[in-house]
Amino acid sequence: SSSSIMWYLLLLVALASAAIDDPKARRTAYHVKSQNLHLDDILEQLHELEEEFEDRELEVDEKEVRMLKARISNLEDELDPDHAHAHCEEHEAECGGDVPECISELLFCDGVDDCNHGEDEDDDRCDPEVVHIGSSFSGIATWGACENFPPHNAVVTITAAEQSEYYPSYVRVKGILSFEEDDHTHKIKTYQLRGIYSFARHALMMGPEKGKEGHYGVKCDFNLGDNDHADCHIVLADSRDECAHFRADRY
């Protein structure tokens, strides 16, 4: 009858599929699949852990550490009014190595090692990049004397820089100091300056350009751990008395 033929066919199909799909292979496939799932699960757990770890913000910015160290070392100098621990004489600067050592400011970055470990010729220290042409240092200036301005933006921009081949201990620079005289009309005052950047002092010292008007000078100490931040003062060029102060960032 037709139903027995159907059963027969079904049996054939079942036998055929059993012959193709070897039970052993199926079991292996099953194991591999479950192991993969297991791995996925572990990966997910690991990912969750990583996310949890990232939330803790355990990483400390190397730059921040450098700046903190610089601030501490500045305070060490500042809170030592008798300079009992500052062993450097006038016209001298710290070599900056592990062992405290002072040499003349005149001998930094001149191509001859004068510090015991040659720190005075260190590439980082002697990098004129800090006063690269176009460098601009700006911040909010607060006036303590000289002008009756509310706090406003002050900008120092380097327009020329030149280092002598035979005496490369400093960079001769020209620049512009500008600040907003009035924050309503945005009237800007600008002064043309010239001066030097000293590698020994990490300092930019500028006064009025010859023959140009203005009695202001600028002194910026790059003592905050890197070349992008400086402690700047607008001073009277002749007496170097401070008029205004600004924490400058490079742009």
Next chain:
Amino acid sequence: MKVLVFVVALMAVALADEECDTLTRLKVKAQWIEAYSHGAARHAFAQAIWRAMFKLSPDSLDLFKRVHGNKEADHPDFVAHANRVLAGLDISISLLDQPDALKAELDHLQEQHKERHIPDEYYENFGKALLHVLPAQLGRCWDKEAWSHCYDYIVHGIRGH
């Protein structure tokens, strides 16, 4: 009348020395005291000038054979000599406001330098070196023109032409 004669005489002196005039001399003298400094700083000042000088005129090292300057710049004999040269410059600059005494000192230095046949170029390069180290020592408070004029005046006295 006496005052007028005195003023005219002063003007004549000022015109004779043209650019290294009385006030300029006083300025250079004051700035030199600050730059020349003392102790280890003075030694470094001399060192810096000579290093720059020898970079400008490497041949000039041969002149310092007798004090071992041509072999090593740190040789004690040369260091002593380097400081001695600056001491001569110190005397000259210190006497800038006493023309008679300055003349005597410059004549003396001229006598010492005569037989060495030093090329003009070396005097110029020593001046270049000096004028580059000075701002490093003095920062902003120095007058390049004043120094340039008075250095030329002193060198003129030593060279004799």
